[in-house]
Amino acid sequence: MISRREFMQAAAALAAIYGTTTPMGSLNAKQKITEDDLLGMKPFGNVTLAHLTDVHAQLMPVWFREPSINLGVGEAEGKPPHLTGEDFLKRYNIEAGSAEAYALQSKDFLKLAKQYGQMGGMDRIATVLKHIRAERPNNTLFLDGGDTWHGSYTALQTKGADMVEVMNALKPDAMTGHWEFTLGEERVQEIVDSLPFAFLGANIFNNEWEEPAFDAVKMFERGGAKIAVIGQAFPYTPIANPRWMIPNWSFGIREDEIKKQVQSARDKGANLVVLLSHNGFDVDRKVASRVKGIDVILCGHTHDAMPEPLKVGNTLLVASGSNGKFISRLDLDVDKSGVKGFKFRLIPIFSDVISQDKDMTALVNKVRAPYEKELNRVVGQADGLLYRRGNFNGTVDDLICDALLEERDAEIALSPGFRWGPSLLPGQKITVEDIHNVCAMTYPAAYRTNMTGQQLKDIFEDVADNLFNPDPYYQQGGDMVRVGGLGYTINPKKKIGERITNMTELKTNKPIDLKKEYVVAGWASVNKDTKGPAIWDVIEKYLTNHTPVQVKANDGIKVVGM
Amino acid sequence: MKDLSRRDVLALGTTAAAAALFVNPLAAHAETDLAKDLIKKFTGGKNAAEGKIKLEMPEIAENGNTVPLSFTVESPMTKKDYVKRVIIIAGGNPRPEVATFNFSHLSGVAKASSRMRLAKTQNVIAVAELSDGSFHMTKTEVKVTIGGCGG
Numbered sequence: 001m002i003s004r005r006e007f008m009q010a011a012a013a014l015a016a017i018y019g020t021t022t023p024m025g026s027l028n029a030k031q032k033i034t035e036d037d038l039l040g041m042k043p044f045g046n047v048t049l050a051h052l053t054d055v056h057a058q059l060m061p062v063w064f065r066e067p068s069i070n071l072g073v074g075e076a077e078g079k080p081p082h083l084t085g086e087d088f089l090k091r092y093n094i095e096a097g098s099a100e101a102y103a104l105q106s107k108d109f110l111k112l113a114k115q116y117g118q119m120g121g122m123d124r125i126a127t128v129l130k131h132i133r134a135e136r137p138n139n140t141l142f143l144d145g146g147d148t149w150h151g152s153y154t155a156l157q158t159k160g161a162d163m164v165e166v167m168n169a170l171k172p173d174a175m176t177g178h179w180e181f182t183l184g185e186e187r188v189q190e191i192v193d194s195l196p197f198a199f200l201g202a203n204i205f206n207n208e209w210e211e212p213a214f215d216a217v218k219m220f221e222r223g224g225a226k227i228a229v230i231g232q233a234f235p236y237t238p239i240a241n242p243r244w245m246i247p248n249w250s251f252g253i254r255e256d257e258i259k260k261q262v263q264s265a266r267d268k269g270a271n272l273v274v275l276l277s278h279n280g281f282d283v284d285r286k287v288a289s290r291v292k293g294i295d296v297i298l299c300g301h302t303h304d305a306m307p308e309p310l311k312v313g314n315t316l317l318v319a320s321g322s323n324g325k326f327i328s329r330l331d332l333d334v335d336k337s338g339v340k341g342f343k344f345r346l347i348p349i350f351s352d353v354i355s356q357d358k359d360m361t362a363l364v365n366k367v368r369a370p371y372e373k374e375l376n377r378v379v380g381q382a383d384g385l386l387y388r389r390g391n392f393n394g395t396v397d398d399l400i401c402d403a404l405l406e407e408r409d410a411e412i413a414l415s416p417g418f419r420w421g422p423s424l425l426p427g428q429k430i431t432v433e434d435i436h437n438v439c440a441m442t443y444p445a446a447y448r449t450n451m452t453g454q455q456l457k458d459i460f461e462d463v464a465d466n467l468f469n470p471d472p473y474y475q476q477g478g479d480m481v482r483v484g485g486l487g488y489t490i491n492p493k494k495k496i497g498e499r500i501t502n503m504t505e506l507k508t509n510k511p512i513d514l515k516k517e518y519v520v521a522g523w524a525s526v527n528k529d530t531k532g533p534a535i536w537d538v539i540e541k542y543l544t545n546h547t548p549v550q551v552k553a554n555d556g557i558k559v560v561g562m
Numbered sequence: 563m564k565d566l567s568r569r570d571v572l573a574l575g576t577t578a579a580a581a582a583l584f585v586n587p588l589a590a591h592a593e594t595d596l597a598k599d600l601i602k603k604f605t606g607g608k609n610a611a612e613g614k615i616k617l618e619m620p621e622i623a624e625n626g627n628t629v630p631l632s633f634t635v636e637s638p639m640t641k642k643d644y645v646k647r648v649i650i651i652a653g654g655n656p657r658p659e660v661a662t663f664n665f666s667h668l669s670g671v672a673k674a675s676s677r678m679r680l681a682k683t684q685n686v687i688a689v690a691e692l693s694d695g696s697f698h699m700t701k702t703e704v705k706v707t708i709g710g711c712g713g
Contacts, residue, residue: 207624207630210630210675236622238624238625239622239624239707243624243625250624250630251624252620252621252622252624253620253621256618458708459708462707462708463708465705465707466707471621473621474621474622474703474705476622476707496683
């Protein structure tokens with residue numbers, strides 16, 4: 001049923017060219033892989049869904065290393081998208097060293113990065129969308145899964161205006177959101193009121209009267225089919241992000257509301273029901289198993305990229321990655337009785353291969369122009385590879401923790417387990433833009449406070465349960481809170497209160513005393529009155545004194561029981 | 563760039579308020595004896611069967627101080643067959659009794675919405691008494707979490 005032939009054709013072509021031989025420069029990649037290899041797909045059926053999600057305001061091409069550890073628990077254990085490295089390659093029959101292997105998993109990242117170059121870039125994405133629309137003029141819906149207006153220096157400075165302008169030019173048909181809401185209620189409402197397309201959130205309610213705060217669904221007609229797109233914003237936005245910024249809006253999974261919307265869409269004659277979701281993959285898998293009548297879930301939030309859809313009952317789950325690395329194209333044959341068949345392609349946006357759309361290049365340059373000097377200001381240099389993704393730590397976060405420990409004179413540092421933020425290659429100059437790509441946000445205060453060992457344990461247990469609760473409806477996405485100066489052992493399969501053991505102060509190698517107070521520095525507290533300098537200033541100061549910056553990965557975290 | 567001297571850093575530190583948000587999220591989910599006694603008192607010691615009553619609450623509370631709840635009991639709500647009372651119990655609160663809703667066949671439907679405070683992660687229990695003297699119950703876990711690290 002799942003046609004991967006075309007994806008694999010490109011893979012085979014690339015493998016034939018490259019084999020497993022010596023690395024080539026990205027110029028060579030440009031000459032060898034063609035745009036046709038990446039975009040060529042024989043159109044199928046009467047409807048095309050193009051899905052872009054979790055761009056995190058990355059207008060320009062990026063380096064982005066996928067995680068080498070991404071554990072699933074409960075029903076999700078060992079299943080996609082919880083596969084990394086060799087397991088991922090094996091599951092999807094992808095050749096090591098191939099272009100897909102580079103794009104989709106972490107093994108040989110550095111070697112392959114040199115070979116295949118950067119990924120993403122809004123002007124390349126524009127080219128792909130133009131190609132799809134030219135091929136499928138009356139059949140295409142372009143849907144944005146959210147986390148679009150946040151994650152860069154310019155998005156922060158313009159309160160999302162740069163991304164809104166760029167996305168408007170790409171003409172999405174609908175979007176939903178998560179980090180968008182960290183711009184605050186007033187700003188979100190202002191932008192949403194101005195959008196020439198639908199901002200959907202079936203699960204967002206005014207919390208005074210429990211009335212819908214946004215449109216839940218939008219009906220479209222494409223290729224003779226009636227399509228209902230239901231929007232599902234990130235259910236735990238007021239918990240994972242500051243509630244005080246959106247005091248009047250309540251979220252939640254609200255499974256009954258999804259059921260109601262699906263039924264209502266069917267009653268209105270929808271032939272195809274699409275959930276444009278920011279739930280996170282495991283939550284969506286559970287939704288698909290419990291809510292009948294959804295044909296396609298376009299998944300976001302957890303940043304997974306899967307080379308083929310996963311089928312749960314009659315529902316197709318599509319996961320399209322993050323940071324502009326991919327666009328999914330799902331061609332569907334839909335008639336009155338529903339979906340008859342489909343073809344899928346996860347299109348990797350190889351920046352050196354896919355041509356730049358001139359208009360979009362100009363627009364991106366325009367929105368960046370006022371900030372260009374600051375964006376390019378060099379503040380340091382990377383020594384080793386700096387990356388963020390992984391369940392327990394990443395070298396970007398180890399760097400942030402080092403900066404917090406030193407600049408805020410703390411014994412222990414905490415850094416949130418975000419999944420956004422591109423990578424930096426060894427030797428790369430670190431600019432203001434690079435720093436902001438991993439920490440730009442509207443609540444950046446780097447606090448310094450005292451916490452007892454018990455409070456620290458409570459935090460770790462709480463976050464671990466948000467990540468490893470066997471019931472996905474109790475998960476919040478994201479990864480484990482990052483720590484500096486402290487090590488611990490974690491058993492993800494245990495219950496809350498029992499997962500974390502052996503908490504150790506790394507400097508003294510002494511066990512953490514639950515009753516003792518420690519000086520703790522961290523950032524991105526959801527608490528309103530948090531005081532402290534902005535985290536990017538803390539990082540910049542640290543880099544000024546440590547460059548090229550040597551980062552030692554925190555090896556004090558042990559995972560057991562998996 | 564701000565110049566952060568060590569003195570600034572320490573001064574800022576004294577006003578940092580981050581610790582204030584850390585509630586204790588860790589607690590056993592078993593019902594307290596108080597809650598168990600309350601159920602017993604409501605049912606007069608009779609068994610309450612699972613089902614018939616549906617309790618809707620968020621899986622994770624956005625604000626433990628005001629957690630929305632709504633319930634519906636399946637019933638024709640006729641003179642012969644109707645829901646008499648529904649009690650809502652917070653299984654882990656120091657005072658577990660949240661509310662009792664009284665109905666009659668004239669109510670038309672047995673449903674209601676309210677808000678409640680939850681001290682920590684716990685089960686919320688709803689028990690319904692029907693006009694035939696039978697009892698029905700359901701429970702749902704609501705997590706009260708520190709939050710702040712998703713994304």
